Amino acid sequence: MEFIDQMNRTIRLEAHPRRIVSLVPSQTELLHDLELDDEVIGITKFCIHPESWFRSKTRIGGTKTVNIERVRSLNPDLIIANKEENTQSDIEQLEQIAPVWLSDIHNLDEALDMIIRIGEVTNRLGKAKEISQLISEGFARIQQAKSPKNVLYLIWENPIMGVGASTFIHDMITRLGWKNVLEKETRYPELMDEDISILNPDLIILSSEPYPYKQAHIERYKKLLPTVDVQLLDGEFFSWYGSRLVKAVGYFEELLSK
Numbered sequence: 001m002e003f004i005d006q007m008n009r010t011i012r013l014e015a016h017p018r019r020i021v022s023l024v025p026s027q028t029e030l031l032h033d034l035e036l037d038d039e040v041i042g043i044t045k046f047c048i049h050p051e052s053w054f055r056s057k058t059r060i061g062g063t064k065t066v067n068i069e070r071v072r073s074l075n076p077d078l079i080i081a082n083k084e085e086n087t088q089s090d091i092e093q094l095e096q097i098a099p100v101w102l103s104d105i106h107n108l109d110e111a112l113d114m115i116i117r118i119g120e121v122t123n124r125l126g127k128a129k130e131i132s133q134l135i136s137e138g139f140a141r142i143q144q145a146k147s148p149k150n151v152l153y154l155i156w157e158n159p160i161m162g163v164g165a166s167t168f169i170h171d172m173i174t175r176l177g178w179k180n181v182l183e184k185e186t187r188y189p190e191l192m193d194e195d196i197s198i199l200n201p202d203l204i205i206l207s208s209e210p211y212p213y214k215q216a217h218i219e220r221y222k223k224l225l226p227t228v229d230v231q232l233l234d235g236e237f238f239s240w241y242g243s244r245l246v247k248a249v250g251y252f253e254e255l256l257s258k
Contacts (some may be wrong), residue, residue, distance in 0.1 A: 003121045006104040006114060007083060011097060016123035017078035021071055022047065023063055023090075024082045027103065030115060030242030031080070033131060034124040038046050042074045049244070066090045080118065099225055107171035108139060111241035131243050138249030144177025145256055151178045152201040153238070156211045162189040169207075174237045176252055178203075204228055207235035 003011045017110045021042035022028040028047035028166060031040050042060045043053060061067040063085045071079070076098045081091055094100050101121060103114045112132045119128020149250040151173055153163040164185030173180045182189060183200045196204075204221050206213035213232050222228045233255070237248040 003101070003117070005101045005118075006110065006117065007102045010100065011099045011101050012080065013120070013121070017076075017121070019074065019078070020122070021060060021074060021076040021098075023060075023066060023078045023086050024080065024103070024185050025049070025063070025237075026240035026242035026244060027080055027082070027114075027118065028053065028242075029240070029244055030118060030131070031122070034119060036083055036122055036124065037123065041076065042071060050081075056165075056236045064090070066094065068093050068097075078121070078202060087137040089116070098117070098198065099136050105168055105241045107168060108135075108175065108241075108245075111245065112136060113170065114242070131246065133250075135243075135245045138246065139175065140177065142249060142252055143256065144175075146177075149178045149202040150181050150200075151203045151205060152181050152196065152199055152210075153205045153207065154191075154213075155188065155207050155209075155235070157217065160193075161188045162191050164189050167236045172252075176256060195231075196224060197223075200225070201228060204230045205231065205237065206232045208232060209235040 001013045001015065004149060005011055007127060007142055018039055019037065020031065020040045022040060023044055025044065025047045028043050029049040032050050032053060038150045041058060043057045044063050045059045046063055048054050055242065058187050060070045064087050079100045080093050081099050081100055081102050082171060083102055091100055104113055105111050115128050115132045119125040153173060155163060164182040166186050170180050170183065183195045188225055206217055217231060218230045224246055236244055237251045
């Protein structure tokens with residue numbers, strides 16, 4: 001059997017996988033929702049959804065610190081990874097153990113494509129199509145912001161890092177009818193306080209992940225820009241590109257209604 005991943009690489013399998021290791025939290029949750037409880041045998045320490053898997057599945061390290069030997073000991077027949085979230089070095093080593101299916105996602109369309117392709121490779125195409133349709137219909141329902149906001153989305157401190165274009169988060173921001181003030185930047189640019197003052201956004205979003213922002217950070221940015229709205233929002237709904245997108249629709253609708 002041959003499958004094409006999102007890096008246009010051909011993945012060859014003797015049969016649909018029965019021993020899967022997932023290196024990506026959002027894709028781990030998708031595998032659960034595809035009802036692959038028996039097939040998934042290894043996940044990362046960041047794969048917190050569902051909690052039952054987080055407590056019961058073998059953890060093979062972090063997304064960028066994979067314990068290669070632990071993966072080897074699990075004897076997987078498929079490893080599911082992501083170009084951005086996992087390192088090239090780890091991927092190259094893991095390819096010596098089992099086929100590695102790689103996703104590469106920058107927007108909603110690519111996320112939906114990933115869901116369908118993983119459904120194909122895991123023999124869960126019907127369920128994958130159901131999930132994809134729910135997400136598509138949900139996002140089509142979203143009424144964009146009546147008063148567009150200039151938004152600065154921050155993901156890290158020391159150094160301060162924001163979100164530019166060519167990212168899934170950027171696509172989520174624009175789909176809400178907001179404008180990303182870093183849209184001329186790519187990936188995750190580093191910023192200084194002076195840069196943020198010049199950008200002068202209407203809203204600063206402090207993401208709940210990967211950096212653990214707290215109330216003190218909200219106060220810090222409000223002190224920097226007293227007239228700007230600063231909110232700590234759930235980063236999973238902006239950055240998890242698997243089946244969590246079904247729940248993201250309601251979260252975004254409530255956010256836009258405020």
